[in-house]
Amino acid sequence: MSEARGRSEAGDAPGGVREVKSAARTVELLELLAERGDRPARLQELADELAVPRSSMYALLQTLIGRGWVRTDVTGSLYGIGIHALLTGTSYLDSDPRVRAVRPYLDEASQALGETVHMGRLDGRDVAYLATRESHEYLRTISRVGRRLPAHVGALGKALLAERDDAGLPEGPYEAWTSHTHTTREALVADLAKVRERGYSVDREEGVVGIVGFGFALRYDSPATDAISCSVPVARLTPEHEASVVAVMREIRGKVEGSSGGGAVEWR
Known part of the structure; x- marks a missing residue:
């Protein structure tokens, strides 16, 4: 498990504010997909890695696909990081x-x-x-x-x-x-x-x-x-x-x- 995902399990965000679980889960998913690079993941792999129910993971993936943060193949069974991650990263560098x-x-x-x-x-x-x-x-x-x-x-x-x-x-x-x-x-x-x-x-x-x-x-x-x-x-x-x-x-x-x-x- 990555250091970033490990931090979220503690339950507290910087400054002592209780972190929002749904936001943390979304970030963890995007980080996991980014770490995999050119190795797309299947739904069950992602659910197992993040200890999330399969149905909840599927709903999260579909939400992120709709917003361009995650992409899927023509069969809808493989998932990877989406183009909006690139656009956000480019914005970071430009700013x-x-x-x-x-x-x-x-x-x-x-x-x-x-x-x-x-x-x-x-x-x-x-x-x-x-x-x-x-x-x-x-x-x-x-x-x-x-x-x-x-x-x-x-x-x-x-x-x-x-x-x-x-x-x-x-x-x-x-x-x-x-x-x-x-x-x-x-x-x-x-x-x-x-x-x-x-x-x-x-x-x-x-x-x-x-x-x-x-x-x-x-x-x-x-x-x-x-x-x-x-x-x-x-x-x-x-x-x-x-x-x-x-x-x-x-x-x-x-x-x-x-x-x-x-x-x-x-x-x-």
Whole structure:
């Protein structure tokens, strides 16, 4: 069960207000469908996963289908996330002043380095990708806008975890994405100490085999919640290129932090 769905079982929303069960159930369903990606779900699967009576789940699905939040196949037996989820996600990105401020600098970094660069935001124990500029060279990565990745796996997440006290790290073991992933708390803590010492994180094939990432926390918040990174195929990563990537990304971080004044609304 996801962390978000687990929170709703406690019965209290932020601020101590009793949460609305029907609203919580709707959100849980949409989160579950989003997690499944390209794997559509059947009615009974959804009812079982969320511990909801089949009849109630069917009624909820039909309501959401009518509003475009859920879609179904021609047989009406398979369900997936609907287009309104995309439209809402796009609205989030368009309305976020930090994302708007960072985008031009991602363009600058990508043009200077010829590599793929990202912006991500810490969300619980994951990092959500908010912006990506792809390399002109073929590069197979797992990241795209809206994708989530466990914070212990990639350069973005480790850059942000290093801004926080290690006491907040879970005990583990952690999920392994490759044979290089840190799967113990001790290994991750040792890596985060190096991140703090050098000022940026390095992901050496921990999330994707053949890809090295360099992550830089954006410290316009304390602790930082946003970071930028550059992903480079191992085949192109010479010592000279690595030095260039680090230098350019440090410069980009400085420009972002110097220019980002945030927005009129301070979101929590």
